[in-house]
Structure formats: C-alpha cells, structure tokens
Amino acid sequence: MSKLKTGNSRVMDLNTVEVWDGNVANSHALRQASVDVVSAYPITPSTGTVEGYASHKANGYVDGEMIMTESEHAAMSGCIGAAAAGARSATATSSQGLALMVETLYQAAGMRMPIVLCLINRALAAPLNVNGDHSDMYLANQSGWISIDACNPEESYDLVLCAFKIAEHKDVRLPVIVNQDGFLTSHKAQNVRPLDDETAYQFVGDYLEINSLLNFDTPVTHGVQTESDWHFEHKAKQNDAMMKSPKVIEEVFAEYEKVSGRKYNMIETHCTEDADVILVCMGTTYETTCVTADKLRAEGKKVGVMMPRVFRPTQLESFVKELGHAKAIVCMDRSAPGGQTGLLYNDVTAALYNTDKRPLVTNIIYGLGGRDINVENLTGVYNEALANVEAGKILSGTIQQWVGVRGPELKYYSVEG
Amino acid sequence: MAKDKSENLDRVVPKLTSIPDQKSVFAMGWDELVPGAACFSFNEDIDHTVVNVQPEDRIYAETNSINKYVGDWRVVKPVWKADLCIDCQNCWLYCPDTSIISRDKEMVGIDYDHCKGCGICSEVCPTNPKSLVMFVETMKNEEALMQWPEKEGK
Numbered sequence: 386m387s388k389l390k391t392g393n394s395r396v397m398d399l400n401t402v403e404v405w406d407g408n409v410a411n412s413h414a415l416r417q418a419s420v421d422v423v424s425a426y427p428i429t430p431s432t433g434t435v436e437g438y439a440s441h442k443a444n445g446y447v448d449g450e451m452i453m454t455e456s457e458h459a460a461m462s463g464c465i466g467a468a469a470a471g472a473r474s475a476t477a478t479s480s481q482g483l484a485l486m487v488e489t490l491y492q493a494a495g496m497r498m499p500i501v502l503c504l505i506n507r508a509l510a511a512p513l514n515v516n517g518d519h520s521d522m523y524l525a526n527q528s529g530w531i532s533i534d535a536c537n538p539e540e541s542y543d544l545v546l547c548a549f550k551i552a553e554h555k556d557v558r559l560p561v562i563v564n565q566d567g568f569l570t571s572h573k574a575q576n577v578r579p580l581d582d583e584t585a586y587q588f589v590g591d592y593l594e595i596n597s598l599l600n601f602d603t604p605v606t607h608g609v610q611t612e613s614d615w616h617f618e619h620k621a622k623q624n625d626a627m628m629k630s631p632k633v634i635e636e637v638f639a640e641y642e643k644v645s646g647r648k649y650n651m652i653e654t655h656c657t658e659d660a661d662v663i664l665v666c667m668g669t670t671y672e673t674t675c676v677t678a679d680k681l682r683a684e685g686k687k688v689g690v691m692m693p694r695v696f697r698p699t700q701l702e703s704f705v706k707e708l709g710h711a712k713a714i715v716c717m718d719r720s721a722p723g724g725q726t727g728l729l730y731n732d733v734t735a736a737l738y739n740t741d742k743r744p745l746v747t748n749i750i751y752g753l754g755g756r757d758i759n760v761e762n763l764t765g766v767y768n769e770a771l772a773n774v775e776a777g778k779i780l781s782g783t784i785q786q787w788v789g790v791r792g793p794e795l796k797y798y799s800v801e802g
Numbered sequence: 803m804a805k806d807k808s809e810n811l812d813r814v815v816p817k818l819t820s821i822p823d824q825k826s827v828f829a830m831g832w833d834e835l836v837p838g839a840a841c842f843s844f845n846e847d848i849d850h851t852v853v854n855v856q857p858e859d860r861i862y863a864e865t866n867s868i869n870k871y872v873g874d875w876r877v878v879k880p881v882w883k884a885d886l887c888i889d890c891q892n893c894w895l896y897c898p899d900t901s902i903i904s905r906d907k908e909m910v911g912i913d914y915d916h917c918k919g920c921g922i923c924s925e926v927c928p929t930n931p932k933s934l935v936m937f938v939e940t941m942k943n944e945e946a947l948m949q950w951p952e953k954e955g956k
Contacts, residue, residue: 495838495839496838496839496840497837497838498838558837558838595837596836596838596840596842601848601850602847602848603842603844603847603848604842604843604844604848605840605841605842605843606840606841606842606843606865606867607838607840609839609840609841609867611839614828615828615835615839617832618830618831618832618835619832619835619838619839621832622832622833622835622837623837623838625832625833626837
C-alpha cells in the first residue's frame with residue numbers, strides 16, 4: 386500500500402521544465418502517484434509508459450510492483466486483482482491490446498475498481514496499423530470507464546495524476562482512461578512542467594481502501610454473480626456513480642489548478658463565444674484546429690473549436706450551453722464509423738435534438754490510421770461549413786463526409802432523409 | 803457393508819442465517835447496495851478466533867456463498883464408499899469448492915449443496931478401488947454403492 390503521506394521512499398529531482406514525450410510524462414505521473422501495482426503487456430505506442438515505470442522501479446524511484454503478464458486481458462485482470470486486494474493500480478495499452486482487454490474493462494468498471502489506464506490511441510486492425518486514431522477510445526465508450534482526453538504530454542501527465550484522485554474518490558470508485566494520440570503525443574517530446582514529487586503525491590493522496598480483500602477483519606467476496614435478481618440494481622448504481630462523477634471531476638480539476646496553475650475543464654473551448662461555426666474534435670486535432678481557428682479569425686471569420694475533455698460520461702447539457710448558439714457544427718470523428726455516424730456526431734445531435742436549437746450539424750470522418758490532418762485540411766472544413774451557414778443548408782446534401790482519403794468523394798446519409 | 807455416516811451431514815452443513823431487524827438483500831433498491839457487488843461473508847467485523855469455530859457453528863451473513871445452493875449444476879456426482887477410505891485427506895485438500903467435509907482428519911461426507919461434480923476428488927483418490935467414484939446425478943447413492951468398480955490389477 387502507498388505509505389501514509391510519503392509516497393515513494395526515494396525522490397527524483399526534476400527540472401522546472403522537462404522535455405518529455407507522452408509516454409515519459411505518463412510514467413512520471415505513475416511514479417509520483419506511487420502506484421502499487423502496474424500489471425502490463427506492452428504494446429506500441431504505449432510501451433514507453435510501462436517501460437518508464439519499470440525503469441523507475443528498477444532504479445528504486447518507486448515503491449511498487451511491476452507484473453509482466455501474458456496478454457492484455459491478463460494485464461487488466463492483474464490490475465483488477467490488485468485493486469480488489471487494496472492497491473493503487475494502473476496499466477497502459479493501445480489498439481489491439483485495448484480490444485483484448487475489453488472483457489476485463491467491463492469487469493473493472495462493474496466491480497468498481499479505481500484503476501487508471503493510460504490509453505495511447507492507435508487504430509484498430511485490419512489492416513494492421515500502429516498510428517493514431519480514436520478507434521480504441523471509441524471501443525471503450527460504453528465500458529463504464531470515465532474517459533478523459535489529453536492533447537499533449539503535459540496534459541497527459543496532469544490528467545493521469547487527476548485520474549487517480551477522480552477514480553479513487555469515495556463517490557466515484559470507477560476506473561479512468563486517460564487518452565492521448567499515438568505517436569503524435571506519445572512519441573513527440575515536448576515541454577512538460579512537472580510538479581515536484583512531494584506536491585504531486587500530496588495532491589493524489591493516500592489510496593483509499595474500500596472493502597479490500599486484504600482487510601482480514603471484514604472478509605469479502607469480489608467478482609460475484611448476480612442474475613435477474615440483482616444485476617439491474619448494480620448496473621444502476623454503477624451508472625449513477627458515472628453520471629454524478631462530473632461534480633468530483635470538476636473539484637479535482639479545481640484542486641489541480643491550485644497546485645499546478647493549469648486549468649482543465651469538462652469541455653474545452655477556443656473562440657466559441659460568438660462563433661457561427663464550431664468544430665468538435667479531440668486529441669491533437671484540437672490543437673491544430675485552434676491554430677486554424679486563430680488564422681481564420683484573423684481573416685474575420687467567426688469560427689471556434691470545442692473538445693469534450695471528459696469524453697465519458699457524456700456532457701450533453703454542456704454541449705447545449707457551449708454549442709447551442711452556433712449556426713453550424715462540424716463533428717470530427719477520427720474512427721471508422723462501422724456503418725453509422727461518428728460518436729461525437731451522435732453525442733452532439735442527441736444533446737441538441739430536444740432543444741429549440743437547430744444548427745446545421747455535419748459529421749466528418751478523418752485521419753484514420755494516423756492520416757495527417759493539417760491547417761489546410763481544417764481550413765477547407767471550416768470554409769465548407771461557413772458556406773453552409775451562408776446558404777442556410779448543408780450544401781453537400783449529406784450528413785457524413787470522409788475527408789483526406791484518396792479516391793472518389795465519399796458522402797453518406799442524405800439530409801433529405 | 804459400507805459405513806454410512808451421511809446422517810452426520812445435517813449437522814455439518816451450516817444453516818442460512820439472517821438478522822431479524824435487517825432488510826433482506828433481495829428487497830434492497832439500487833441505492834442500498836454495496837458498490838461493485840462485493841458480498842460480505844459476515845455481518846460484522848470478525849473476531850479472529852472464528853478460525854477455531856466449526857463452519858456449522860458460525861453466524862454467516864445472508865450474502866455468504868454458503869447460502870447459495872448450486873447442487874443442481876451437477877451432471878455427475880461423487881459417491882463416497884466409506885469402508886475403502888483411508889482418510890488421507892487428498893479429496894479435502896483438492897476440492898475447489900470446499901465440498902468435502904472432514905472433521906479431525908476423518909472424512910465425514912460430501913456437501914451436495916455446493917459440490918459441482920467436477921470429479922477432482924475422485925481423480926486424486928489413491929485407494930484401489932477408489933473410495934470416491936463419479937456416478938450420474940440421477941442415480942441413488944445406495945444403488946451406486948452396489949455397482950462399485952472392482953480392484954484394478956497392476
């Protein structure tokens with residue numbers, strides 16, 4: 386167990402500004418949180434996160450255990466066992482690893498184990514691909530894990546520290562995924578301003594044990610079977626904790642601002658206040674879109690960007706507040722939609738449908754398998770949406786468009802119905 | 803004729819216990835449940851001397867799995883022929899569901915409320931012929947004892 390208010394026995398001196406990639410940033414957050422058990426099966430591009438933790442452990446900088454397992458399914462199972470025993474536990478994975486982990490993701494959430502998963506977003510095969518898209522993030526979307534998204538290494542470092550505090554809060558007790566884009570964030574070294582070890586550990590705090598197996602005074606069984614008699618009630622309780630978690634998440638973000646000076650929000654926005662067109666996107670695309678929006682603002686175009694920092698639970702009410710005034714909303718989904726509209730499109734339209742707001746909402750599928758999306762691409766997306774606003778209708782005639790793919794234009798779902 | 807100790811089983815299988823003032827877990831709403839469906843073995847923190855109390859004399863919580871009847875999961879069941887048994891305790895040690903009941907290192911019988919018929923007890927039984935043999939669930943134990951296999955040659 387984490388030692389009372391001491392964290393690790395050995396302190397690592399850090400510079401005010403370190404140059405870390407997303408994996409290194411994650412590994413320092415795991416080290417500073419004094420994670421008791423990391424159970425992992427490394428996979429590209431998340432290998433560096435657990436490799437970093439293993440290195441800190443080998444060098445005596447973390448008082449924890451590193452368990453190498455035979456698969457990702459076993460890796461998450463190890464985390465569940467450790468968490469049930471009463472330990473702070475975490476792991477990292479990507480893509481196929483997340484896919485193999487899915488069965489245990491649902492177990493972890495249902496058993497209310499406050500595990501932190503550093504998910505380095507990578508496309509799901511086939512065809513095999515190691516680069517970043519959000520198909521693994523989307524795969525976990527109904528698993529009962531809180532899902533938070535980071536756009537760069539510093540954000541990932543910050544949010545992993547926050548994730549432990551959110552997951553372990555007595556009113557939450559749900560596992561948390563902290564996403565970052567594969568390679569674009571995980572392998573691009575950037576400036577990170579870390580907390581010192583003591584401040585970071587004091588922020589995260591000691592692990593709060595609830596009904597742990599190693600409390601021999603109160604013998605308890607975890608991972609039980611419930612049939613039609615109890616299952617529904619347990620899922621209701623689990624989902625209710627998820628729906629009420631934003632209150633705790635906001636408190637944790639506010640507390641983190643006090644120790645770091647960096648403010649995180651449930652929903653991040655850039656230039657949205659008076660925007661006619663708002664792009665909704667996640668990950669590194671948010672940063673690229675902010676640059677694009679600034680460029681277009683300089684040309685007098687009223688455009689903005691929104692990112693759900695907390696992807697799950699979905700913030701439908703906040704979507705209405707942040708997007709309701711727009712004339713056109715473009716939902717950018719970086720995941721092959723499998724014969725439907727993307728999840729961001731589904732979330733945004735679900736939020737608006739029962740209101741009197743009727744912006745033109747379109748869905749763009751982009752960047753699959755790490756296909757680059759740049760300022761020119763995004764300028765094109767903005768300009769098309771601005772033309773839609775001018776015309777008062779969706780000029781392409783379809784809800785969904787695939788952008789950045791070679792070959793004939795791909796458009797689906799006629800707006801005529 | 804085999805010694806039949808089965809009358810002892812009623813004594814050693816614990817009875818379902820509940821506290822009169824406590825609402826049954828089966829009547830609870832979602833807001834009253836323990837997060838994660840954790841099931842407590844006892845209603846209160848235990849006195850560690852409980853290890854010296856036999857299971858039949860312990861007060862278990864309603865949520866203890868001892869109160870869950872799973873005997874109907876079986877297709878085949880182990881039948882015990884007491885006069886062949888050498889009380890080696892192999893079956894007691896290996897049973898994954900603590901369904902072999904033994905007292906003072908002497909075999910007492912099989913807890914058919916919790917035995918799932920996996921056959922491990924029969925597998926690890928070292929006597930020849932075996933003193934634990936698997937029979938179809940529907941066969942009466944008396945009938946099974948009449949059909950016991952012969953001693954096997956080397």
